[in-house]
Amino acid sequence: MNGLDALEDQDHIIDFYIVVKETAVFKRIKAQVSDLLGPINITSQVKRPMSEGFPTNVEYFKLDFLDKNSVSLGQQFHEILPLLWLKSGAIGKRPEISSSEEPEMLILPQNHFAILIDETKYAEFAEKLSEENNIEVIYFVTNSEEAFREMSSGKK
Structure with a gap:
């Protein structure tokens, strides 16, 4: 063999x-x-x-600690997005956000994942997701266990 x-x-x-x-x-x-x-x-x-050598498509990431207060306030989304992409399978080109403002949601069919950041936009998010068939992983950003359960079950 x-x-x-x-x-x-x-x-x-x-x-x-x-x-x-x-x-x-x-x-x-x-x-x-x-x-x-x-x-x-x-x-x-x-x-x-x-x-x-050979042409590369390697990207190096620096692993560092983030301020937990900034993360909980949603101010570190740009820093966390590459981790979500990696956790989702690193499909496609790594997504980047150009604006300094945090988006309400991201639906990335080319990367096969979506993120709902503002849970009050769940209905709109669910509607947009129904139009996509490449989404394999969905992330919900919430501080509420109950809201997470509702969104995960599709009831919210």
């Missing part, structure tokens, strides 16, 4: 990169991938020095 066995029946894979130093190793792995995934339609071998 080699590491490529995990590719079996993974027909949805459309791009595959093989990074090796030797051409013979490249050809051997390419043949194994072709056996597992089927014929390769387009193939190109790119030679580049390892010192050049």
